[in-house]
Amino acid sequence: MISVVVPVRDEERTVEPLYDELAAALGELGEPWEVVYVDDGSHDATWAVLQQIAANDPGVGLLRLSRNFGKEAALTAGLDHVGAGAALILDADGQDPPELIPEMLLATRKGIVKKTEISNFANPRTAGIIALGVEDDDALIEAV
Numbered sequence: 001m002i003s004v005v006v007p008v009r010d011e012e013r014t015v016e017p018l019y020d021e022l023a024a025a026l027g028e029l030g031e032p033w034e035v036v037y038v039d040d041g042s043h044d045a046t047w048a049v050l051q052q053i054a055a056n057d058p059g060v061g062l063l064r065l066s067r068n069f070g071k072e073a074a075l076t077a078g079l080d081h082v083g084a085g086a087a088l089i090l091d092a093d094g095q096d097p098p099e100l101i102p103e104m105l106l107a108t109r110k111g112i113v114k115k116t117e118i119s120n121f122a123n124p125r126t127a128g129i130i131a132l133g134v135e136d137d138d139a140l141i142e143a144v
Contacts, residue, residue, distance in 0.1 A: 003086070007092065008092040011093065028102050034059045035061070036062075036082055038077050041068030
């Protein structure tokens with residue numbers, strides 16, 4: 001299972017186009033996937049838009065925090081609700097292109113990839129996408 005966690009706050013204009021891009025990119029993988037959106041205290045129509053998306057796609061999960069707790073808390077909540085397998089974190093503001101997800105997963109599945117290799121590959125285009133399974137000289141981030 002490939003899981004994508006997307007923290008959102010006041011993103012009513014971006015969540016639907018982002019979902020379309022995510023569904024297209026993840027659909028290319030040919031394996032089960034889910035997207036978990038975590039609404040971190042939005043004041044706009046973000047939650048209503050997310051509910052419409054989830055009503056039409058059983059692969060979309062929604063979490064709504066009671067108020068704004070911050071991005072880290074939203075990510076933690078989302079990661080606590082994903083299935084087993086690879087987990088990716090994606091910002092909702094459009095700066096991280098979902099079409100690079102298959103390429104990044106392939107790179108990590110070929111073996112442990114040095115953080116600098118991901119950085120050289122990804123930045124500046126994908127600064128917010130984190131593919132779990134990336135090795136750094138100081139730490140190893142494992143798939144959840």
